Amino acid sequence: MATDRKPTSANDLPEQEQNDTPSQQPLSPRVSRRFFLSSLGAAGLAATASPVLAATATLEPAVMEQESEAAAPAGAIPVTLKVNGKSYPLRLDPRTTLLDCLRENLNLPGTKKGCDHGQCGACTVHVNGQRVNSCLTFAVMHSADEITTIEGIGQPGHLHPMQAAFVEHDGYQCGYCTSGQIMSAVAVLSEPVGPSDDDVKQAMYGNICRCGAYPNIIAAVQTVRRQA
Amino acid sequence: MQTFQYQQSITVDQAVQAGARSKTAQQFADVRFIAGGTTLVDLMKLDVERPNQVVDINTLPLAKIEPAPGGGLVIGALARNSAVAHHPVVQRDYAVLSEALLSGASPQLRNMATTAGNLLQRTRCPYFRDTAHACNKREPGTGCSAIGGHNRMLAILGTSKDCIASNPSDQNVALTALEATIQVQGTKGGRSIPIQDFYLKPGSTPNRENILEPGDLIVSVTLPAPVPGTQSHYLKLRDRAAYEFALASAAIVIKTNGSRIERARVALGGVGTVPWRSREAEHVLEGQTANAATFRRAADAALKDAQPASENGFKVELAKRCIVRTLTGSTQSA
Numbered sequence A: 001m002a003t004d005r006k007p008t009s010a011n012d013l014p015e016q017e018q019n020d021t022p023s024q025q026p027l028s029p030r031v032s033r034r035f036f037l038s039s040l041g042a043a044g045l046a047a048t049a050s051p052v053l054a055a056t057a058t059l060e061p062a063v064m065e066q067e068s069e070a071a072a073p074a075g076a077i078p079v080t081l082k083v084n085g086k087s088y089p090l091r092l093d094p095r096t097t098l099l100d101c102l103r104e105n106l107n108l109p110g111t112k113k114g115c116d117h118g119q120c121g122a123c124t125v126h127v128n129g130q131r132v133n134s135c136l137t138f139a140v141m142h143s144a145d146e147i148t149t150i151e152g153i154g155q156p157g158h159l160h161p162m163q164a165a166f167v168e169h170d171g172y173q174c175g176y177c178t179s180g181q182i183m184s185a186v187a188v189l190s191e192p193v194g195p196s197d198d199d200v201k202q203a204m205y206g207n208i209c210r211c212g213a214y215p216n217i218i219a220a221v222q223t224v225r226r227q228a
Numbered sequence B: 001m002q003t004f005q006y007q008q009s010i011t012v013d014q015a016v017q018a019g020a021r022s023k024t025a026q027q028f029a030d031v032r033f034i035a036g037g038t039t040l041v042d043l044m045k046l047d048v049e050r051p052n053q054v055v056d057i058n059t060l061p062l063a064k065i066e067p068a069p070g071g072g073l074v075i076g077a078l079a080r081n082s083a084v085a086h087h088p089v090v091q092r093d094y095a096v097l098s099e100a101l102l103s104g105a106s107p108q109l110r111n112m113a114t115t116a117g118n119l120l121q122r123t124r125c126p127y128f129r130d131t132a133h134a135c136n137k138r139e140p141g142t143g144c145s146a147i148g149g150h151n152r153m154l155a156i157l158g159t160s161k162d163c164i165a166s167n168p169s170d171q172n173v174a175l176t177a178l179e180a181t182i183q184v185q186g187t188k189g190g191r192s193i194p195i196q197d198f199y200l201k202p203g204s205t206p207n208r209e210n211i212l213e214p215g216d217l218i219v220s221v222t223l224p225a226p227v228p229g230t231q232s233h234y235l236k237l238r239d240r241a242a243y244e245f246a247l248a249s250a251a252i253v254i255k256t257n258g259s260r261i262e263r264a265r266v267a268l269g270g271v272g273t274v275p276w277r278s279r280e281a282e283h284v285l286e287g288q289t290a291n292a293a294t295f296r297r298a299a300d301a302a303l304k305d306a307q308p309a310s311e312n313g314f315k316v317e318l319a320k321r322c323i324v325r326t327l328t329g330s331t332q333s334a
Helices: A016-020 A033-043 A049-058 A061-071 A098-105 A161-169 A178-188 A197-203 A214-227 B012-020 B040-045 B081-085 B088-093 B095-102 B107-112 B115-119 B171-177 B279-285 B292-302 B314-332
Strands: A077-083 A086-092 A124-127 A130-133 A146-148 B005-008 B031-034 B053-056 B065-067 B073-076 B181-186 B189-194 B217-223 B230-237 B248-257 B260-269
Touching (some): A086 A098, A098 A124, A124 A178, A130 A178, A161 A178, A178 A197, A178 A214, A178 B107, A197 A214, B012 B031, B012 B053, B012 B181, B012 B217, B073 B088, B081 B088, B081 B095, B081 B115, B088 B095, B095 B171, B095 B230, B095 B248, B115 B171, B115 B217, B171 B248, B171 B260, B230 B314, B260 B292, B260 B314, B279 B292
Parallel strands (some): A077 A146, B005 B053, B031 B053
Antiparallel strands (some): A077 A086, A124 A130, B065 B073, B073 B217, B181 B189, B230 B248
């Protein structure tokens, strides 16, 4: 889905770390904290600023997959996950939750770890179109599934209408719960949810926002629902 | 989390054979079936469950919701809580079940959690979930930290000197009031268990929560055909309006003829060590006039054996009011 609402700059994005997927990002003059730290790890502690930039340009997904294979402990099993339309062959310790796999093995850190016990909703992703808590399921259980994360919902320049509405309505403060909120909100568009604000509150209560941005989140969700 | 071997089962027999290798089907089972994962993965992260083999049953063909041959509804073990709650037949004929499911957990969890998994949902007693504390349910013989500890959320019915953990499920309270039966496939074949006989009160073995043996796999739950003219309703009272476990809840299935109560089924949640069927309340209600005095007498009967701990005495009156209010709502619309 396209939208005519676009952020005026990268700083307007609700979750800057969405940008970090190396496969989809041209090397930017701006380097995020995560990108800097993970690249520093890859390049070695002795690296200085300019080699870091050089290293980031070569971090292709294939390289990362090889790394995860090399790091796989005894007992790891092969699994291919389909995430955001792309297949990822992996070897995973069966203890790896879908959440940790997305963040650590697939370098898709847009999905957040909050409570890690299914109580906060920060880790919400879609499995076969249904929103779930990715912290309470093992990645190896999902070889037959289509997984969608915040990175697959929209990207800078072509935001999903719900992402644009969160920007428009200021539906966050710290932004940590935002990707989970948006994944739930997008799911709400296709769930049997009544028209009122109270209905949206009921549908969204699986996502906790400690900053208390709820009124703006509801406004964002309702704006998109009225457009649909 | 402890390491484990992961295995997918392709057939029910395969799953049963895998499960049969476990020494127990209860606490600390060394082989665990995984479906939604919402209880098991949570407890494995806490080291409260430490299976060395996890058998993924999500590939089994057990997710259907379909009419039972003799009337009623068969809900597959793997039917997700959200699918059951929004199923048109459930909403029409078994409203109490839909309401109970929608009052529990969150939309995300309901998309994961299954019917059979919810049947086996574990207590939220904080001492059960924390391996630093004594808990007879988790480690038999270690004692109960909840008795004399923080027990505001815990049970007042069916408790023992060894355990006061409350059963946290909403679904199972509704299934108890609906007199559901649970179909189990095991090493000796299949059997059907009335939900009333499925759960075990803690007694001196709180680690044994139900009658399942190694290899037993729940394959479906059957709801009896609805009695025409029956109303059913679930009311859940809790500290927050959403996303919280019950302090007290009531599931009522009731048929009235004019103002006379012909048939009543009453089950309580949040107050029992198991989903709590109150035949005492049912006996008071049946044959009587549906009014506030009758409802109050039924509520008093349901709670007459309540044994509160240090912090949860308020649940006695709360549960009574919950029953009265649910009965009032269920008979006004009749």
